[in-house]
Amino acid sequence: MNVSASPLMARAEQAFAAGKNDQAAALVAQHLRQRPGDPRGLSLLGSVAAATGALFQAELFFRKALMAAPPNRELRLSLARVLNQQDKLPEALAMFEPLRDGADSSTEVIVSLILDKLGRHDEARAILAAAVERHPERPNVWLTYAHHLRSAGETEAAIDAYRRAIAITPDLGDAWWGLASIKKKVFSPADIEAMEAAVAMAVDVNNSAPLHFALGRAFQAEQQHEQAFRHYEEANAIWARSLDYDSGQLTREVDESRQLFTADFLKRSEGAGDPSDAPIFIVSLPRSGSTLLEQMLGSHPDIEPLGELPHIPSLLRIMMEGATRAGIRSVPEAIAKLSPQDRTGMGQEYLRRVAAHRKTDRPYFVDKMPHNWSNALLLRQILPNARIIDIRRDAMTCCWSNFSHSFSRAHASSFTLEGIGRAYVDYVRLMDHLDDVLPGWIKHVPYDRMIDEPEPVLRGLFEGLGIPFDEAVLRFHEAKRTVRTPSAEQVRRPLNREGVGTWKPYEQWLGPLKDALGPHAH
Numbered sequence: 001m002n003v004s005a006s007p008l009m010a011r012a013e014q015a016f017a018a019g020k021n022d023q024a025a026a027l028v029a030q031h032l033r034q035r036p037g038d039p040r041g042l043s044l045l046g047s048v049a050a051a052t053g054a055l056f057q058a059e060l061f062f063r064k065a066l067m068a069a070p071p072n073r074e075l076r077l078s079l080a081r082v083l084n085q086q087d088k089l090p091e092a093l094a095m096f097e098p099l100r101d102g103a104d105s106s107t108e109v110i111v112s113l114i115l116d117k118l119g120r121h122d123e124a125r126a127i128l129a130a131a132v133e134r135h136p137e138r139p140n141v142w143l144t145y146a147h148h149l150r151s152a153g154e155t156e157a158a159i160d161a162y163r164r165a166i167a168i169t170p171d172l173g174d175a176w177w178g179l180a181s182i183k184k185k186v187f188s189p190a191d192i193e194a195m196e197a198a199v200a201m202a203v204d205v206n207n208s209a210p211l212h213f214a215l216g217r218a219f220q221a222e223q224q225h226e227q228a229f230r231h232y233e234e235a236n237a238i239w240a241r242s243l244d245y246d247s248g249q250l251t252r253e254v255d256e257s258r259q260l261f262t263a264d265f266l267k268r269s270e271g272a273g274d275p276s277d278a279p280i281f282i283v284s285l286p287r288s289g290s291t292l293l294e295q296m297l298g299s300h301p302d303i304e305p306l307g308e309l310p311h312i313p314s315l316l317r318i319m320m321e322g323a324t325r326a327g328i329r330s331v332p333e334a335i336a337k338l339s340p341q342d343r344t345g346m347g348q349e350y351l352r353r354v355a356a357h358r359k360t361d362r363p364y365f366v367d368k369m370p371h372n373w374s375n376a377l378l379l380r381q382i383l384p385n386a387r388i389i390d391i392r393r394d395a396m397t398c399c400w401s402n403f404s405h406s407f408s409r410a411h412a413s414s415f416t417l418e419g420i421g422r423a424y425v426d427y428v429r430l431m432d433h434l435d436d437v438l439p440g441w442i443k444h445v446p447y448d449r450m451i452d453e454p455e456p457v458l459r460g461l462f463e464g465l466g467i468p469f470d471e472a473v474l475r476f477h478e479a480k481r482t483v484r485t486p487s488a489e490q491v492r493r494p495l496n497r498e499g500v501g502t503w504k505p506y507e508q509w510l511g512p513l514k515d516a517l518g519p520h521a522h
Contacts, residue, residue, distance in 0.1 A: 008027050008028075008034070009044070011027050016047065028041045038068070039069035040065075043069075046058045046082070054321055055082050055318075055321070057321065062078050062082060080096045084096075086314055086318070087353070088314075089114050089118055092114055093115070093118070097111065105135045105140065105141050108130075109128075109144045112131075112144060112148070116151070121151075125148060131145070137168060139165040142162075143175050150182065155182060158178070159186060162179045163175075166194075170194065171198035171211065173206065173209065173211040174207075177213050179214065180406075181405075192218050192219075196215065199211040199212060209238040209406065210235070212232070212238065213232065213406035216228045216231035229509050236414070239415045245415065247413060247418065247422045250426050258429070261377050262437060263438075266437055266438060272343040273347045273380075273382045274344055274347025277364075277386070278351075279386040280386070280388075281366075283371075283372045284391045285393075288391050288393040288398050289391050290368045292476075295477075296474075299475060300467070300472060302363050302364055304359070304362040306354065309369055311350050312367070312375050313372075316331070320334060344382075374430065388442045390444050391447055392431075392444060392447060396503045397501060397502060401503075417512040420513070420516075421515070424516075431444075440464075448500065451495050454495060
């Protein structure tokens with residue numbers, strides 16, 4: 001029987017194309033019982049697993065298919081993409097590199113992004129500079145190049161690259177938002193007219209949402225606050241309509257964490273995890289000053305700043321794949337049931353992945369992924385000697401800054417005023433619980449006081465961290481480094497209060513936020 005003519009495989013592929021993943025998997029399994037090791041069947045199982053978010057399983061199927069198949073570019077690309085989605089960056093890079101031929105700009109862009117994440121910025125720059133020369137007609141290449149230039153502090157060159165992308169695709173929302181998010185007034189009246197025309201013609205939510213955010217920022221710069229708010233409101237509503245976000249899930253997870261992780265439980269579970277004291281985690285809600293604090297810490301001669309590392313969330317996803325197969329349904333339960341061997345192994349795997357980012361032999365490094373606040377108990381279990389810093393901004397400013405910023409779908413809590421308010425409350429509830437059961441473990445930094453009195457705040461922080469203070473942390477804005485966050489411009493300037501109280505002109509529309517925050521709103 002010719003495998004390529006297998007009716008089971010034909011039906012499986014049709015089911016997968018129709019989005020019927022369970023049916024496709026069942027048909028492939030039936031086919032593989034007849035043809036064990038068939039690379040076409042294994043590859044389709046990998047695609048089904050990837051489509052359902054089971055990335056580790058997808059990786060295993062694609063690897064088996066590659067071992068059984070002749071050299072196959074598409075199969076290698078599938079494995080490379082899954083490795084990249086799992087943030088297995090060196091492995092993904094090794095898989096993508098042989099596939100680069102200069103003609104495929106999307107592969108060039110992905111390789112440059114991986115190199116940037118690994119801190120190999122010069123190599124990323126060279127790839128992107130060559131790509132815009134070869135493909136000046138492709139807006140995605142100009143857009144990626146613009147993001148890279150902005151991260152490197154080359155603001156004027158970034159503005160030019162964003163405008164090159166817009167000239168090719170006038171409704172390219174991410175390019176307009178790239179301009180809007182630069183901390184200077186970059187829009188002319190003609191730009192606003194062009195954005196209004198673009199948002200009227202945009203049919204893809206991936207363009208229309210960031211276009212509305214950019215218009216919000218443009219009208220905000222003109223002090224036209226009602227128009228600004230309406231655009232922010234519509235931008236978030238577009239994202240919210242495209243998702244099925246349950247703000248109660250985070251509340252339930254915090255409730256369960258508070259019940260499971262008592263002082264007695266944490267005492268009994270001591271003794272496992274990797275003992276390294278090198279990691280310093282900065283946790284917070286987004287838009288709370290974490291980039292600024294990292295820039296300060298990274299100016300210390302003993303601390304290497306590594307930016308927002310994706311590895312704790314990635315390890316959490318892998319953990320939950322296995323937990324779900326074992327019938328465990330919640331993140332807190334999965335963390336509580338980790339064996340000592342699992343905890344040590346996860347800590348070691350995190351440090352192995354971080355090693356690919358490190359460029360110095362400084363004894364400490366900073367991972368400033370904000371959302372790790374919700375992973376703090378996982379951090380405690382797998383890296384018990386890590387240092388944790390919670391930087392906290394006042395609730396109204398923090399939540400408004402989230403609502404008025406164009407995030408990806410990963411920040412779904414920010415798409416409604418009630419949602420971001422509830423997330424802030426849950427964040428504080430978890431931090432308060434950890435202070436109760438692990439007194440002194442988390443070091444708290446109030447953003448406003450850090451801005452007003454940086455030296456006493458930082459001296460106190462370093463004393464709490466057990467690391468000698470160094471005056472260089474007060475000259476943070478002199479540091480030359482790539483900053484891959486929305487605060488790239490801010491951290492290259494001396495301290496200022498530009499971001500304080502930004503919600504006040506919008507107060508009359510923020511009732512749902514105040515209601516969700518309750519006493520935190522004051």
